[in-house]
Amino acid sequence: MVNQPDQSAQGEQKYPPLERIPQHVGIIMDGNGRWAKARGLPRTAGHRAGTENLRRVLRAAVEFGIPILTIYAFSTENWGRPSGEVQALLSILERVIDRELAELHAEGVCLRHIGHLERLPARLQQKVRDAIELTRNNRRLILNVAFDYGGRAELVDAIRRIIADGVPAEQVNEELVSRYLYTAELSDPDLIIRTSGEMRISNFLIWQGAYAEFYVTPTLWPDFDKDELYKALVEYNRRQRRFGLVPES
DSSP states (O other): OOOOOOOOOOSOBOOOOOSSSEEEEEEEEOOOHHHHHTOOOHHHHHHHHHHHHHHHHHHHHHHHOOOOOEEEEEEEEGSSEEEHHHHHHHHHHHHHHHHHHHHHHHTTTEEEESSTTTTSSSHHHHHHHHHHHHHOOOSSEEEEEEEEEOOOHHHHHHHHHHHHHOOOOOGHHHHHHHHHHOOOOOOOSSSSETTOOOOOTTTTSSTTTTTTTTEEOSSSSGGGGGGHHHHHHHHHHOOOTTTOOOOOO
């Protein structure tokens, strides 16, 4: 159920309790560049606005009772963007850690990284590791930050480690593969949200999201707020999850 639902000025609940809250929500945070372009601003301004927005979405996720949130911050393909934009994104990540880590820790957020770290500057790598270590025992919200992440790369890494561990081919099954993914020990996403209206998964959680409910909104990520998250949860409650089966008559 939704924790502490907001009240409207008339005393009615703005966010009525929902029957089902997804245990794991993934968000493809898309539209920062278009948000900036519409305002005559550089793309980096859009990325900064999108980062600022993350704070309110995290707060809303906690209030709605979502225990696991995975955000797609930087893909393996994003390295191909202009170098100035890439450096700006790395700088934004570092500033977020410096500015937000203490508050996230105090609020009980457990930070995790999925993807590769080795291509990040050494100083930033250490800050990510320190943030993970500091918050590792927090349980109010698990926040997976997918940075230098790609679903195909994740599967390649899993296969390589399975081979390196000498697992016989006949022992390889879906459960074993899942244990070798970056999200091992976490439930698969129930709901994946994509902002900006694009109808594609963009190499995000392609194994884990096989049966996730997919929700697309035309709202650009910097404008995606608590109301928009609640709309996604309402739509999730309308869906009948069948996992490839058919309902009994």
